[in-house]
Amino acid sequence: MKANQIHTGTFVNQKEVIAVELTNTKGTFVKLFNYGTIINQFVVKNAQGEWQDIVLGFDDIEGYLSEEYLANYPYFGSVIGRYANRIKNGEFTVDGISYQLAQNAGSDCLHGGTEGLDKKVWDIIELHHGINPSVTFQYFSLDGEEGFPGDLAIQLKFTLTENDELILAYQADTDEATPVNLTHHSYFNLSKNGEGIQSHYHQMNASQWLAQDDNYVVTGELLPVAGSLHDFRTGKRIAEGWDSENGYDQSYLLDKNYNDLTLASRTHADDSGLVLAVYTTEPVAHFYTAKYLDVKNGKGGKSYGSFDAFCVETQHAPNSINIPSFPTTVLQPEELYQQTTIYKVEVKK
Template sequence: MSVQQIPTGKIIDLEEVIAIELTNSKGSYVKIFNYGTIINKFVVKNASGEMQDIVLGFDSFDQYLDPAYLENYPYFGAIIGRYANRIKNGKFTIGEETYQLAQNAGTDTLHGGVVGFDRKVWDIVDISEGPQSSVTFQYESVDGEENFPGNLIVDLTFELTENDELILSYEAETDKATAINLTHHSYFNLSPKVGNVKDHKQQIFASNYLEQDDNYSVTGKLIPVAGTAWDFTKSKAIGENWNEEEGYDQTFVLDKIYGDLSLASKTIEDESGLVLSVYTTEPVAHLYTAKYLAVKNGKGGQDYDSYGAFCVETQHHPNAVNIPEFPTTILNPDDLYTQTTIYKISLNR
């Protein structure tokens, strides 16, 4: 097991951008920037014995800052915070105080506002080379940032195991009641040729999904997946029942005990033989098949187009801060926010 620090030569907000590579004895490795804790590479051995990168991204860090990329920004591989997905009308109330956020997705707030955790340089506070390589990043979001209340300190640890598990462990504390819902936004493609993910086989362990309005904001209603295109309780090709013009951009309520670490999702790609299993303590998983993806000059000069990847975003229910029936996304000063999500790679043959 090893950890390597690689300076990028880039300074943002007076902070140096550094890449961290975690490598296990199999040669699998993950490369993470301290800017937005972006997972730039996740390289594993496929069934043919070839080393294969399973996440979308860029060859150069500077490309993550390119105005053309940011104009149709897909949040490649980054942490999402303070609040994942949408907050309806960009507004929520804690106690007697109402907070109005930036409305950066129509009338709603998306992924933490205009400049979220994904575009901040995080401190590297701990590095370990054994027995499993890991790195811990920390970011302090000050009171009033993006108009969220409270000084919030977030620690995010990435650990790569000998079993090709990438473990993400989150902790957060605040000095004032605030809304928090963190996730990570990696775009996966398990095919050696990348391309459309419609033939990837997908399973999600959820009997219900969340109704959304026309702006993809959750309404509070649960809908059974049985008899619908959203039924992934048994493994099937992603494109088997989908609307080809929409794909999937839906939150699934997992069949699990709240807070327990359990299997949420399993994705299989036949040519590579790779299996991505996602375990989480979170109550929901959001499946996004990248309808709006339109990125030029990705890794190896490849363009990334609609449906060229899938995301499994583990989190609390979107817009839960406005829906009392959902598990709370309010963090109080005496509480500790915790979350664990594991991306485990294995072979299907």
């Protein structure tokens, strides 16, 4: 029932980074930064009645700005855009005009380019106190930013409910046809002691997954999960039968009606009893078990490595701007982009 702003005294591109704290009547607590709309803390009560932070990150904003962190940058807890995941060769065509983006992941464009929405200081345009506290951030991405056409006005509202749901409600509009595919990139660990996520139990409502090339770019081919290590429909331990060297870094086509708000995944840890359920209006969830994670001096001085967290990134299919058979990600000037994702925390009975 609280929504507080805290000045950090840290400036990025002459704009101050502000922390926003949301607290419900149970004491569940979320801390966000207006830099990249980072989810810095998500503190919930586990089955033993202990308070537990379920997201990876740093103790303060300086950690997210350090050269060491940015050199092997995992996008801790940040918004991703204008376009989530990879675009093949950083190229696309809209209305007969070809555009070239930064090639910041080999020959491909990753997560919106060199300086995407994750590295911008957003404006705080509304704070709501009382039951279900919320904050709304806004950013104007100008025509040509990172190579994308059109001025894009984006709002992202975070609401913390009495049911321990963190609701992310996105909307955007443009003055020119442009591809838009937004997501959020929190790294979750539900274990009491922050141990690896191999023993977490994960269930994903997806009968198909999206084939990728050697650089993790979606090709357009849909593959059945049945009979493969990608079958999470009835749930299993993350490490059960997996490729122990690579883990998971794949996109899954959710079993749902387009645009309906439905359950994408449920993940729980035995030792804490915590369950994270992810609901979304988006058609795809990208499941990543953090193979490439290598961060020093995280929260409390802890280092984070491979398989210390998992991500469920709700979005449209990566590279779908180049795959005509997939639902369009082109936003037209007369349209309003909208999507909702919910992180709901429960205690397993």
